[in-house]
Amino acid sequence: MSEIAAKKRIAFLTREIKAADAFYYQEDAPVMTDAAYDALRKELIALESEFPHLASKDSPTQTVGAKPSGKFGKIKHKVAMLSLDNAFTDEDVSDFVARVKRFLSMDETAKMSFTAEPKIDGLSAALRYEKGRLIRGATRGDGKVGEDVTKNLSTLATIPKTLKGEGWPDVLEVRGEVYIDHADFETMNAAQVEAGKEAYKNPRNAAAGSLRQIDPNITAQRPLKFFAYTWGEISAPISDTQMGAVERFAAWGFEVNDQMKRHDSAEQMIAHYHEIEEKRAGLGYDIDGVVYKVNDLSLQARLGFVSRAPRWAIAHKFPAEKAITKLEAIDVQVGRTGALTPVARLTPITVGGVVVSNATLHNEDEIQRLGVKPGDTVEIQRAGDVIPQVLRVVEDGGGKLTLLPHHCPICGAPAVRDVDKKTGRIDVVRRCTNGLSCPAQAIEGLKHFVSRRAFDIDGLGAKQVELFYQKGWVKEPADIFTLDFEQISKLEGFGETSAKNLKSAIEERKEIDFARALYALGIRHVGQGNSDLISKHFLSWGKMQTALIAAKDHMGEEWADLISIDGMGEAAGGSLVDFFNVEQNAKVIEKLLNHISVIDAQAPSSDSPVSGKTVVFTGKLEKFSRDEAKAKAQSLGAKVSGSVSAKTDILVAGPGAGSKLKKATELGIQTYTEDEWLDLIH
Numbered sequence: 001m002s003e004i005a006a007k008k009r010i011a012f013l014t015r016e017i018k019a020a021d022a023f024y025y026q027e028d029a030p031v032m033t034d035a036a037y038d039a040l041r042k043e044l045i046a047l048e049s050e051f052p053h054l055a056s057k058d059s060p061t062q063t064v065g066a067k068p069s070g071k072f073g074k075i076k077h078k079v080a081m082l083s084l085d086n087a088f089t090d091e092d093v094s095d096f097v098a099r100v101k102r103f104l105s106m107d108e109t110a111k112m113s114f115t116a117e118p119k120i121d122g123l124s125a126a127l128r129y130e131k132g133r134l135i136r137g138a139t140r141g142d143g144k145v146g147e148d149v150t151k152n153l154s155t156l157a158t159i160p161k162t163l164k165g166e167g168w169p170d171v172l173e174v175r176g177e178v179y180i181d182h183a184d185f186e187t188m189n190a191a192q193v194e195a196g197k198e199a200y201k202n203p204r205n206a207a208a209g210s211l212r213q214i215d216p217n218i219t220a221q222r223p224l225k226f227f228a229y230t231w232g233e234i235s236a237p238i239s240d241t242q243m244g245a246v247e248r249f250a251a252w253g254f255e256v257n258d259q260m261k262r263h264d265s266a267e268q269m270i271a272h273y274h275e276i277e278e279k280r281a282g283l284g285y286d287i288d289g290v291v292y293k294v295n296d297l298s299l300q301a302r303l304g305f306v307s308r309a310p311r312w313a314i315a316h317k318f319p320a321e322k323a324i325t326k327l328e329a330i331d332v333q334v335g336r337t338g339a340l341t342p343v344a345r346l347t348p349i350t351v352g353g354v355v356v357s358n359a360t361l362h363n364e365d366e367i368q369r370l371g372v373k374p375g376d377t378v379e380i381q382r383a384g385d386v387i388p389q390v391l392r393v394v395e396d397g398g399g400k401l402t403l404l405p406h407h408c409p410i411c412g413a414p415a416v417r418d419v420d421k422k423t424g425r426i427d428v429v430r431r432c433t434n435g436l437s438c439p440a441q442a443i444e445g446l447k448h449f450v451s452r453r454a455f456d457i458d459g460l461g462a463k464q465v466e467l468f469y470q471k472g473w474v475k476e477p478a479d480i481f482t483l484d485f486e487q488i489s490k491l492e493g494f495g496e497t498s499a500k501n502l503k504s505a506i507e508e509r510k511e512i513d514f515a516r517a518l519y520a521l522g523i524r525h526v527g528q529g530n531s532d533l534i535s536k537h538f539l540s541w542g543k544m545q546t547a548l549i550a551a552k553d554h555m556g557e558e559w560a561d562l563i564s565i566d567g568m569g570e571a572a573g574g575s576l577v578d579f580f581n582v583e584q585n586a587k588v589i590e591k592l593l594n595h596i597s598v599i600d601a602q603a604p605s606s607d608s609p610v611s612g613k614t615v616v617f618t619g620k621l622e623k624f625s626r627d628e629a630k631a632k633a634q635s636l637g638a639k640v641s642g643s644v645s646a647k648t649d650i651l652v653a654g655p656g657a658g659s660k661l662k663k664a665t666e667l668g669i670q671t672y673t674e675d676e677w678l679d680l681i682h
């Protein structure tokens with residue numbers, strides 16, 4: 001290469017890498033795949049060594065980590081990292097306490113202890129200690145698999161490399177929140193700006209960006225801190241109570257939150273919440289609510305969890321932050337289920353540290369209820385990661401009220417509000433009637449299909465999906481698996497390396513977990529939680545499909561079996577059955593299954609005496625609530641059904657059992673009393 005060409009190329013590469021770095025480090029939002037980034041760096045390093053006099057002092061090869069690994073390894077969490085359900089009002093908190101007691105079959109007035117502590121607005125991390133030594137640190141990731149950030153976490157002064165004191169179990173996984181406090185955030189951002197770099201938006205982003213540095217030396221310079229508040233895998237119990245466990249963390253050298261307290265009633269918990277709310281501004285770090293946890297760990301174990309959140313904890317969130325701005329226009333977006341959503345375009349305004357320029361108006365009833373029009377001054381609110389909302393019109397701008405169009409703005413097909421056949425009620429949502437023939441629905445569906453919690457294909461994001469769709473290469477999920485990579489490598493911005501990387505990323509996903517594959521289909525009401533529940537219930541995709549087809553009329557045994565799945569409602573069941581019984585969907589699925597193999601889900605426990613058995617509970621249970629009995633049976637791998645049929649293996653009958661017991665006896669089904677059942681499962 002000539003010197004002039006090299007100079008040009010070096011300038012180009014420098015610009016590209018710096019831009020990518022800025023997104024990666026400051027926004028924690030990578031704009032290119034790790035492989036593409038590595039390729040650029042490699043080329044720049046080669047050119048700089050060929051033309052050393054052209055290498056600038058502030059070249060990204062000099063300033064960023066000397067040896068970027070490019071990617072963090074993956075770590076599978078032995079115990080899933082759960083999320084928390086939310087409470088927004090005092091009443092939600094009282095309901096939570098009542099729900100917990102009901103599940104445990106306790107009297108409403110019985111005394112029960114809960115801990116209350118701030119919900120830190122950072123990012124969670126898991127630290128594994130073996131024989132008192134820190135051996136691994138991971139991010140939460142999707143809750144099941146996180147990133148290996150051991151080296152980065154080791155640089156935090158508040159994370160002990162070896163535990164202090166004594167008495168820890170051989171294996172101890174401490175979990176907590178990585179955060180940056182207000183004072184450090186100000187200093188750090190001032191330095192960023194001084195160095196000509198973009199300031200971080202808020203302490204949470206700064207913490208996330210700082211932790212996920214490729215070079216741990218950079219993380220070491222960042223003021224990250226860690227609060228310990230829970231645990232994952234442990235080889236021996238560490239306490240009988242939540243409070244006791246956290247006290248032990250402190251003794252072993254961790255920082256724990258000093259606002260944590262124990263309470264005996266919902267009233268005390270709520271009072272503590274309001275106290276923390278008042279102190280919030282002066283705490284010195286961002287918090288977004290208060291977390292309540294059942295203090296007794298044996299009760300926590302009995303309560304267990306539903307899909308992704310424990311039954312024994314809840315996050316009481318602080319009210320959303322509000323601001324006033326101008327609504328400039330109302331645009332219409334078409335989602336993957338065809339829903340037309342009015343979106344308010346706003347004069348950008350900072351709300352709780354984040355710049356907001358769009359807010360959802362939900363549907364046309366909401367536009368009417370608010371009486372909102374372009375040109376109005378409006379009050380908006382933003383709560384955590386939830387999409388900002390328009391609350392009310394503050395000042396009329398004299399514009400014209402416009403509702404949603406009766407035709408899809410993307411494909412022109414009629415957009416209608418369905419009428420429920422049973423109730424006669426009109427749906428609040430107006431939907432495009434064109435199904436997957438509407439480009440917006442098809443594209444949104446494909447974006448969902450490849451998203452992180454679904455097929456999670458590296459290098460195939462929203463932008464690429466749109467491009468491939470426009471080119472006619474990918475119209476439905478199956479097309480992803482027949483892409484022509486030679487053609488892709490010729491596209492602008494691709495090149496051979498990224499086409500090759502994309503090919504192997506797609507190849508890797510040809511074997512996919514049942515729950516992910518189901519979630520990827522984007523069926524209404526079938527989110528990650530329900531997909532998990534359904535996969536664990538049916539175990540194999542084939543069995544599920546056969547059952548759903550048999551449940552076509554929302555009647556019969558298969559239907560009863562489906563809606564008996566604990567934690568899943570009728571709406572999800574109905575939508576799942578309807579989806580699989582639409583011919584076009586069946587074809588899309590069939591084509592997809594020609595290219596991928598869906599891995600069977602694992603039964604929760606195969607060595608229990610009730611694993612795989614269908615159990616029915618009837619009559620009054622005296623030791624456990626019906627919900628706890630059901631949850632326990634399911635955690636042991638049993639299926640719990642609401643009705644007795646030839647498929648029932650076990651009937652557990654308490655006092656007052658009637659027709660179900662009679663039917664079971666007639667069918668010769670094994671019948672147990674509550675005590676006999678307990679003997680069986682213990």
Ligand code: IVH
Nearest residue numbers: 082083084117118119120124229230291310
């Ligand atoms: S307990 C099984 N305690 O909130 C419960 N979480 O919304 C595990 N968080 O992913 C979490 N402060 O990152 C717990 N004091 C606290 C917390 C806390 C912040 C975060 C955590 C979790 C998220 C769930």
